[in-house]
Amino acid sequence: MTQLLEVSGVSVTFDGFRAINNLSFSIGPAELRAIIGPNGAGKTTFMDIVTGKTRPDEGRVLWGAKLQSLLSMSEAQIARAGVGRKFQRPTVFEDQTVADNLMMALKAARGPLAVLFWSPKSADHARVAELAEEVGLGDSLSRKSGELSHGQKQWLEIGMLLAQEPQLLLVDEPAAGMTLAEREHTTRLLVDLAKTRAVVVVEHDMEFVRRLNCKVTVLHEGAVLAEGTLDHVTRNPQVIDVYLGRSER
Template sequence: MNALLEVSGISVTFDGFRAINNLSISVAERELRAIIGPNGAGKTTFMDIVTGKTRPDTGRVLWGEMAVNLVGMNEAKIARMGLGRKFQRPTVFEAQTVRDNLLMALKNPRAPFAVLLSRPTAADILRMEEIAVEVGLSAHLHRISGELSHGQKQWLEIGMLLAQEPRLLLVDEPAAGMTPAEREHTTDLLKRMAQTRAVVVVEHDMEFIRRLDCRVTVLHEGRVLAEGSLDHVTANQEVIDVYLGR
């Protein structure tokens, strides 16, 4: 498979601490990838660099068929190029309905007057309803978002990102704080999403990772320690020593 995202030789240091150390990771089109590692391994910094929040000291972040280097671009421009990021804590407009949250997130003109004067078209309504079905919220469209459970808010935020039509979605600890039923739904959702776009999941829960059944990258001290299936990486002695704690 051709790489959609190619992170090559990136390093970044904060106040003398090397958070990322010559890191290289490749993500293919329509790939589901899990990234694991102990606290301080560089998982969040990796996502910050890819999305433009942090600029690396060295290295390149190449995107798409034209291998555009994202280093130096701002976060908004990178997002418009098709990279979406979901943080651990859900951020939705809690005073608005699920329906309105999804409609506001649709990929439409964002100029001030366009936003103020816009009215949803039939195509907008159809796309909003499709996303609601995809994330499992079609029965909750008229509910105020602040009334949703934690898991439902997570799904709504994922839906709002899908409304932007990303080619790559970075998802940070989606299983945190969820009930067993919500975790199962989230697993199914992420696997379905990866059929049409690339999805990278940062997660600590090993059982959740196992249910994703995907390629796993283990980070340690800002570098790739191991890569492969979950069974493969958890059998690696270095991974056992630094992450699994044996």
């Protein structure tokens, strides 16, 4: 099976601390994957490397059917190549409407002149409405983003990422701070998105991961400790020792 993202032998050290240690794993082109692990396991550093924020000391990060090296690209080039990242705290333009936020995020020419003379066409408005409907904000297009609940802001930011037409979405702790209803909606949204693109979810909430019903990768000390279904990895004695706690035996 062709992989969308292949991380091979990647290591990175910060001030003598090895944050990523010979990390190797791959993500398929339409796959939902959860990444779990204790604090300091390397989850954030992994996302930083894939998005170009951090350069590893060694290893390869290959992308797409042509196996391009992401390590030779800038952060902006990686984003344009199809890698989108959602941080834990939503970052939306709160004084702008939901529609305006989505419109600003649409994939379009971004040069100085192109931006200066660009005006939305009917197809752009239709795409904005489609994105809002996809993330569950179809009835909120005219609302200011600052009026949205925490969960709704998370969905809006996911919609803004989708406007860039990514092939891979990296999503950091999407369930944090959400109500039960918002968590259920977010679960359905991520599962649906993974039918047409790769979605990688970094999460601590085991119940949320269970609801995703996907392959799980456990990181520890910057390397893959275990991989498989949630039931499989949570029965692994090493995972219990380093992450779940001996009391769960």
